[in-house]
Amino acid sequence: MRTASSLPHARDLARQLRKDMSAMEDVVANCRSAVEARESEIKAFRFLNWELVKKQVGELHRIPAERRGPLFGLPVAVKDIFDTSDMPTSYGSEIYAGHRPSADAACVARLRAAGAIILGKTVTTEFAFWHAGPTRNPHDTMRTPGGSSSGSCAGLAAGMFPLALGSQTAASTMRPAAFCGITGYKPSRHWISRAGVKALAGSTLDAVGVFGRCVDDVALLAQVMAGIEMEEDDNPSLDAPVIATWQGQEWNAAETYATSAVLEAAERLASAGANVIKVTPATDFDRLIDLQKLVMAREAACDLAWEHLCHRDLLSDTLADFLDEGTAVSAAGYQSALASVDDCKSRIDQLFGAADILVAPSAPGEAPLHETGTGNPDMSRAWTLLDLPSITIPFGNGPSGLPLGLQVAARPGHDETLLGTARWIERVLGTEVP
Amino acid sequence: MRTASSLPHARDLARQLRKDMSAMEDVVANCRSAVEARESEIKAFRFLNWELVKKQVGELHRIPAERRGPLFGLPVAVKDIFDTSDMPTSYGSEIYAGHRPSADAACVARLRAAGAIILGKTVTTEFAFWHAGPTRNPHDTMRTPGGSSSGSCAGLAAGMFPLALGSQTAASTMRPAAFCGITGYKPSRHWISRAGVKALAGSTLDAVGVFGRCVDDVALLAQVMAGIEMEEDDNPSLDAPVIATWQGQEWNAAETYATSAVLEAAERLASAGANVIKVTPATDFDRLIDLQKLVMAREAACDLAWEHLCHRDLLSDTLADFLDEGTAVSAAGYQSALASVDDCKSRIDQLFGAADILVAPSAPGEAPLHETGTGNPDMSRAWTLLDLPSITIPFGNGPSGLPLGLQVAARPGHDETLLGTARWIERVLGTEVP
Numbered sequence: 001m002r003t004a005s006s007l008p009h010a011r012d013l014a015r016q017l018r019k020d021m022s023a024m025e026d027v028v029a030n031c032r033s034a035v036e037a038r039e040s041e042i043k044a045f046r047f048l049n050w051e052l053v054k055k056q057v058g059e060l061h062r063i064p065a066e067r068r069g070p071l072f073g074l075p076v077a078v079k080d081i082f083d084t085s086d087m088p089t090s091y092g093s094e095i096y097a098g099h100r101p102s103a104d105a106a107c108v109a110r111l112r113a114a115g116a117i118i119l120g121k122t123v124t125t126e127f128a129f130w131h132a133g134p135t136r137n138p139h140d141t142m143r144t145p146g147g148s149s150s151g152s153c154a155g156l157a158a159g160m161f162p163l164a165l166g167s168q169t170a171a172s173t174m175r176p177a178a179f180c181g182i183t184g185y186k187p188s189r190h191w192i193s194r195a196g197v198k199a200l201a202g203s204t205l206d207a208v209g210v211f212g213r214c215v216d217d218v219a220l221l222a223q224v225m226a227g228i229e230m231e232e233d234d235n236p237s238l239d240a241p242v243i244a245t246w247q248g249q250e251w252n253a254a255e256t257y258a259t260s261a262v263l264e265a266a267e268r269l270a271s272a273g274a275n276v277i278k279v280t281p282a283t284d285f286d287r288l289i290d291l292q293k294l295v296m297a298r299e300a301a302c303d304l305a306w307e308h309l310c311h312r313d314l315l316s317d318t319l320a321d322f323l324d325e326g327t328a329v330s331a332a333g334y335q336s337a338l339a340s341v342d343d344c345k346s347r348i349d350q351l352f353g354a355a356d357i358l359v360a361p362s363a364p365g366e367a368p369l370h371e372t373g374t375g376n377p378d379m380s381r382a383w384t385l386l387d388l389p390s391i392t393i394p395f396g397n398g399p400s401g402l403p404l405g406l407q408v409a410a411r412p413g414h415d416e417t418l419l420g421t422a423r424w425i426e427r428v429l430g431t432e433v434p
Numbered sequence: 435m436r437t438a439s440s441l442p443h444a445r446d447l448a449r450q451l452r453k454d455m456s457a458m459e460d461v462v463a464n465c466r467s468a469v470e471a472r473e474s475e476i477k478a479f480r481f482l483n484w485e486l487v488k489k490q491v492g493e494l495h496r497i498p499a500e501r502r503g504p505l506f507g508l509p510v511a512v513k514d515i516f517d518t519s520d521m522p523t524s525y526g527s528e529i530y531a532g533h534r535p536s537a538d539a540a541c542v543a544r545l546r547a548a549g550a551i552i553l554g555k556t557v558t559t560e561f562a563f564w565h566a567g568p569t570r571n572p573h574d575t576m577r578t579p580g581g582s583s584s585g586s587c588a589g590l591a592a593g594m595f596p597l598a599l600g601s602q603t604a605a606s607t608m609r610p611a612a613f614c615g616i617t618g619y620k621p622s623r624h625w626i627s628r629a630g631v632k633a634l635a636g637s638t639l640d641a642v643g644v645f646g647r648c649v650d651d652v653a654l655l656a657q658v659m660a661g662i663e664m665e666e667d668d669n670p671s672l673d674a675p676v677i678a679t680w681q682g683q684e685w686n687a688a689e690t691y692a693t694s695a696v697l698e699a700a701e702r703l704a705s706a707g708a709n710v711i712k713v714t715p716a717t718d719f720d721r722l723i724d725l726q727k728l729v730m731a732r733e734a735a736c737d738l739a740w741e742h743l744c745h746r747d748l749l750s751d752t753l754a755d756f757l758d759e760g761t762a763v764s765a766a767g768y769q770s771a772l773a774s775v776d777d778c779k780s781r782i783d784q785l786f787g788a789a790d791i792l793v794a795p796s797a798p799g800e801a802p803l804h805e806t807g808t809g810n811p812d813m814s815r816a817w818t819l820l821d822l823p824s825i826t827i828p829f830g831n832g833p834s835g836l837p838l839g840l841q842v843a844a845r846p847g848h849d850e851t852l853l854g855t856a857r858w859i860e861r862v863l864g865t866e867v868p
Contacts, residue, residue, distance in 0.1 A: 085740075099536050106633075109740035190772065191765075193736035195633040199540075203624045227736060228765045302627035302661060306519075306543035331625075331662045335847055338624065346780060413769055 010074055010162055010217040014115070017073035018065065024057055024073040031075050031119060034159035041141050043134040044155030046080045047087050048120035056117045063115070070224055072115030077164040079152050080121040081128050082108055083196040091198045092124040092133060092148075095311045105196030107165070107208060107225040114224045119161050122151025125374060127304060128167055128200045131316035132374050137179060139402050143367040146176030147374030149209060153180040156211050163221050166209040168384055169200045169296060171363070171377030173209030174392045178362035178405025179375060181394045183426075185210050185218035188389045188413050191226040201299035204338070205292070205384055215391060215422045222415075240273040241421045244355035246409075248281040249289060250379050255365035261396030261404050262361050265429060272428040277355060281382075285344055285351065288382035291337045295385065298334045301326030341385055348386065348411055357421050358388070362405030366398030379407060389415045391422045395429055444508055444596055444651040448549070451507035452499065458491055458507040458551075465509050465553060468593035475575050477568040478589030480514045481521050482554035490551045497549070505658055506549030511598040513586050514555040515562050516542055517630040525632045526558040526567060526582075529745045539630030541599070541642060541659040548658045553595050556585025559808060561738060562601055562634045565750035566808050571613060573836050577801040580610030581808030583643060587614040590645050597655050600643040602818055603634045603730060605797070605811030607643030608826045612796035612839025613809060615828045617860075619644050619652035622823045622847050625660040635733035638772070639726070639818055649825065649856045656849075674707040675855045678789035680843075682715040683723060684813050689799035695830030695838050696795050699863060706862040711789060715816075719778055719785065722816035725771045729819065732768045735760030775819055782820065782845055791855050792822070796839030800832030813841060823849045825856045829863055 008016070017023055032050065039045060053075075060073060078084060081091050083101035090096040104112065112118065123133035128148040135150040137143035138158040145154035149166025156164050157180035166173050168186045177184025192208040200206055208225065212218040223229075245251075245266055251259055270276045301308065301323045307315060308323040315323070344351075352358070364376050383390055389412070392405040408425065410418035442450070451457055466484065473479060487509075494507060512518060515525050517535035524530040538546065546552065557567040562582040569584040571577035572592035579588035583600025590598050591614035600607050602620045611618025626642040634640055642659065646652040679685075679700055685693055704710045735742065735757045741749060742757040749757070778785075786792070798810050817824055823846070826839040842859065844852035 096536065102530065102533050104740045104744075106737050106739040109743050113739075113743045190637045190768075193633070193636065193733070193739065195636060195737040196740070199627070199629040202627065202629060226765065227732075227739075227761060298661075299627070303540055303629040305540040305547075305627065305661075306538045306630070309543050309547045310538075327661060331660065334624075338847070413772070 009214060010212060011070070011220050014070055014072045014074050018068040021061055021073065024060065027073060028053060028057060028075060028117070031161050038138060038158045039160070042136050042138055042154050042158050044122055044151040044158065044160060046090065046121045046123050046151065052086060053117060053119060060115060060117070069114035070220065071111060074116055074163055075119040075161045076111055076116045076221070077119045077122045077152055077155055077161045078108060079149050079164070079166045080124045081167060081198040082165055084108060084118060084121065087121055089121065092126040092128070093307070093314065095307055095314045101196070103196060106193040108196070110225050110227065122155055122164065124148050125150060126316055126319055127198060127307070128169060128172055129300070129319050129322065130374060131318045136370060137367050139181060140367070140400070142369055143402065144179065144370045144372070144374050146179035146363070146367060148172040149176050149211070150374065152211050153177050153182060153184070156180070157182050162213060163217060164211040166211060167197065168207050168209045168380070169205045170292060170384060171380035174362045174380045174390060174405065174407055175375050175377055177211055177392045178394070178403065179367035181403030183212050183214055183218050183394065184392045185222055186384070186390045187222045187226065187415050189387050191415065192222065199303040201296045202303050203299050204295050205299065207384070215393070215419060215426050218391070219419045240275070241356040241424065242275045242277065242354050243269055244277045244279040244352070244358050246279050246281065246358040246360040248382070249286040250382070251360060253364060253378065254361050257398055258361040258363070258365050258404060262359055262406060265395050265406050266359065269425060269428055277353070279351065279353065279355065279358065281351065284340065285382065287340065288344060288385050289378055291340055292381035292385040294329055294333065294337050297322060297326035298329040299326070345386060345412070352411060356410065356417055358409045360407050362392040362407040366400055366402035366404060383409050387412050389418045391418060393422060393426055393429065443648060444646060445504070445654050447596070448504055448506045448508050452502040455495055455507065458494065461507060462487060462491060462509060462551070465595050472572065472592045473594070476570050476572055476588050476592050478556055478585040478592065478594060480524065480555045480557050480585065486520060487551060487553060494549060494551070503548035504654065505545060508550055508597055509553040509595045510545055510550045510655070511553045511556045511586055511589055511595045512542060513583050513598070513600045514558045515601060515632040516599055518542060518552060518555065521555055523555065526560040526562070527741070527748065529741055529748045535630070537630060540627040542630070544659050544661065556589055556598065558582050559584060560750055560753055561632060561741070562603060562606055563734070563753050563756065564808060565752045570804060571801050573615060574801070574834070576803055577836065578613065578804045578806070578808050580613035580797070580801060582606040583610050583645070584808065586645050587611050587616060587618070590614070591616050596647060597651060598645040600645060601631065602641050602643045602814070603639045604726060604818060605814035608796045608814045608824060608839065608841055609809050609811055611645055611826045612828070612837065613801035615837030617646050617648055617652050617828065618826045619656055620818070620824045621656045621660065621849050623821050625849065626656065633737040635730045636737050637733050638729050639733065641818070649827070649853060649860050652825070653853045674709070675790045675858065676709045676711065676788050677703055678711045678713040678787070678792050680713050680715065680792040680794040682816070683720040684816070685794060687798060687812065688795050691832055692795040692797070692799050692838060696793055696840060699829050699840050700793065703859060703862055711787070713785065713787065713789065713792065715785065718774065719816065721774065722778060722819050723812055725774055726815035726819040728763055728767065728771050731756060731760035732763040733760070779820060779846070786845060790844065790851055792843045794841050796826040796841040800834055800836035800838060817843050821846050823852045825852060827856060827860055827863070
């Protein structure tokens with residue numbers, strides 16, 4: 001294991017590649033070695049074609065120095081719910097076997113324009129819901145990598161690529177990143193376009209998520225897609241933040257070793273100067289977990305109406321039942337849930353109090369066995385519903401030695417505070433990545 | 435001209451068709467006659483194939499009585515930004531010439547499941563922005579039908595179909611419906627899934643819109659797509675509402691004949707028992723017009739990134755310039771705009787005061803000449819940004835005898851109040867449709 005700081009950050013690597021393009025072949029060769037070493041057991045990819053990768057590298061070589069973007073030469077793996085014009089995209093479903101979109105998803109187009117190599121498409125659960133794909137956790141192949149961004153997290157943790165895309169509707173960025181011991185970031189929903197990304201609960205919940213080896217890496221990837229021009233010295237670490245542990249219903253339901261790891265992290269952050277406080281959310285904030293389930297079910301039944309109505313026989317039972325359930329949610333119940341969410345959002349400042357950010361476990365425990373599913377998403381449901389920008393930083397290990405994650409969130413739209421604080425936390429904790 | 439009440443409402447027609455399917459051929463034949471009479475000058479359709487229509491009618495004939503849905507046998511024309519699996523879908527752009535989606539848009543799937551006949555695809559401006567298609571206003575073919583839902587409104591007004599789909603990002607449902615003298619409804623954004631609908635400003639603005647001959651018709655169409663099960667007697671007219679004329683910056687910029695028509699309508703509503711008041715929005719509400727332009731530009735640059743980056747040469751200059759402008763909007767400026775909108779939303783109750791609904795002209799005047807574009811969207815920008823559910827009801831005529839519209843809006847999420855009040859207004863005003 002090396003510390004995050006011992007690996008070149010994506011920004012530095014891209015800067016180096018812009019000057020010396022010959023290193024691009026090495027970067028790709030390193031990815032290929034990792035794929036050849038472990039893909040047969042990990043099964044991170046849904047589609048990967050080295051000829052197509054070589055073609056992209058060739059095209060990058062022809063880009064004049066002044067037009068080489070901030071991701072120049074960096075391989076990015078893309079969850080198979082993002083449309084790609086040059087690769088099949090099947091959304092984790094047989095219904096779309098062999099489907100080839102006409103266009104790239106808007107955010108993928110921005111990655112390419114910034115010089116990224118789109119390495120391949122990674123395994124997603126069916127339509128980013130629960131029904132698992134074949135991917136295994138590289139830390140223990142008997143375990144799930146988590147979902148729904150299974151392949152992006154497992155492949156990154158196995159060293160197959162330095163950056164990857166995912167998404168989050170309940171916990172699909174935080175949970176798999178934590179299970180695989182990598183860094184995941186779900187920006188505020190409005191930062192990154194979801195045009196060309198298959199919707200699951202598009203009206204209220206879906207967000208694009210990103211994965212990397214450190215906070216700097218995920219920040220860079222997200223900023224490129226959001227169209228935010230970053231200066232070299234932007235997003236400095238913030239010093240001595242006020243940090244609140246979020247001890248709601250999820251906290252009490254998590255494994256003791258998971259909450260203990262958060263408390264240990266908090267203690268170390270306090271020693272480094274942070275003011276650590278505790279937030280016990282009011283009952284109506286605790287209700288957000290159930291409201292998230294209701295909103296997700298109804299919106300999924302709306303967004304996947306074609307699949308539900310025309311191809312029910314090709315859906316997993318898990319999903320078909322969930323869409324039935326969502327169809328049965330009344331308009332009044334949905335409207336009332338959204339009103340409760342708005343009410344909680346209007347009291348976000350009161351909730352945060354003096355805190356700049358909230359912390360909690362990224363998942364209730366370490367990765368469960370593969371056959372049990374992709375793990376419990378409850379730790380992120382409320383924060384996703386409130387659209388808090390969130391980052392998971394690997395910290396600690398469970399009883400089986402598997403990685404745990406520290407989930408960090410800021411007020412809606414306060415992504416800069418989140419990134420700055422997360423950088424500070426990462427430095428204090430000396431986060432390790434594989 | 436017949437009054438709305440003299441035509442069979444869609445709900446009644448569907449009920450009749452469920453009992454006597456043989457009338458389906460007549461309904462389709464009526465559409466065909468109108469198309470044959472006027473399509474060569476109106477140019478409402480981007481795609482129309484009578485064999486495909488016949489095939490759908492044949493399939494409907496095989497549906498057993500107990501499974502015939504609320505739109506059974508009703509032809510619906512679909513704006514060409516909605517994906518259809520059996521018809522080409524080109525989003526009003528050469529980039530997608532001949533494009534055939536793999537799936538139906540989620541809301542189109544729900545229409546089919548409810549028994550609708552998808553008649554064909556109607557002309558949209560390029561990606562539902564300003565660049566006009568060939569469609570002409572059936573009331574005067576020298577005039578624009580408005581945009582971006584040009585073909586849906588012009589075709590409906592010319593009697594080619596009883597129901598149609600559109601969308602709204604600035605004013606693309608209200609404006610063309612008013613110019614064509616038909617009823618348009620933009621429900622609250624979260625009611626109808628936009629999965630499979632080409633995004634223009636998907637994060638904050640885009641909404642599905644619907645068109646018909648009366649409020650009952652648009653309510654039925656929207657409710658089916660929203661998955662709202664309506665009882666026969668739902669949505670009764672509300673009596674004696676409190677109605678406020680919205681006399682903001684848009685009002686002052688509109689033609690005098692347009693605001694006079696609204697005042698005349700208000701007077702008639704007052705005579706029928708409504709309490710009519712006046713709202714002069716505070717300065718920060720007047721700013722919403724400019725904020726809508728900024729948000730729309732930035733989100734369009736995000737959502738259309740692939741087209742902008744990879745196919746700029748196939749975009750109109752109008753759109754390419756707009757996307758350049760949107761790319762230049764800073765993240766901080768966008769964030770600050772969204773914060774101002776949230777602030778206005780939190781004061782909606784204060785804005786409405788005692789009023790149940792707001793009224794204003796649906797457009798600044800009657801339809802301008804075709805060569806000048808699709809008309810000014812300013813009358814709907816603020817209300818779209820606040821996500822007020824809105825209906826336009828045809829009322830009055832401009833100096834050239836062309837139709838005007840009364841734009842009616844309710845608080846966010848209060849679609850039932852809107853529909854009930856709009857039904858009452860329609861009855862009082864005796865709205866006429868072609």
